[in-house]
Amino acid sequence: MRKQNTSKWIETGKSLALNPDEKVPCPDCEKYYLIVKDVYSEIDVYKFERIISCETCFARNIILMKIKS
Ligand SMILES: [Zn+2]
Numbered sequence: 001m002r003k004q005n006t007s008k009w010i011e012t013g014k015s016l017a018l019n020p021d022e023k024v025p026c027p028d029c030e031k032y033y034l035i036v037k038d039v040y041s042e043i044d045v046y047k048f049e050r051i052i053s054c055e056t057c058f059a060r061n062i063i064l065m066k067i068k069s
Pocket of ligand 1: 026030031032054056057058
């Protein structure tokens with residue numbers, strides 16, 4: 001298993017939670033920008049998952065987001 005740079009991933013998650021359009025380099029390979037995808041649930045309308053992934057090294061992190069009303 002690939003060793004993940006946890007503190008960098010936490011920082012990355014924080015900035016992409018606030019601004020999903022921000023170009024953030026992958027904390028693992030540090031070569032390519034991360035891809036952000038929001039996945040909405042039909043069951044829980046108050047939350048959605050923000051999936052952050054790198055197409056190059058396949059690093060992946062999911063943030064659970066609250067939908068502001
Ligand atoms: Zn990567």
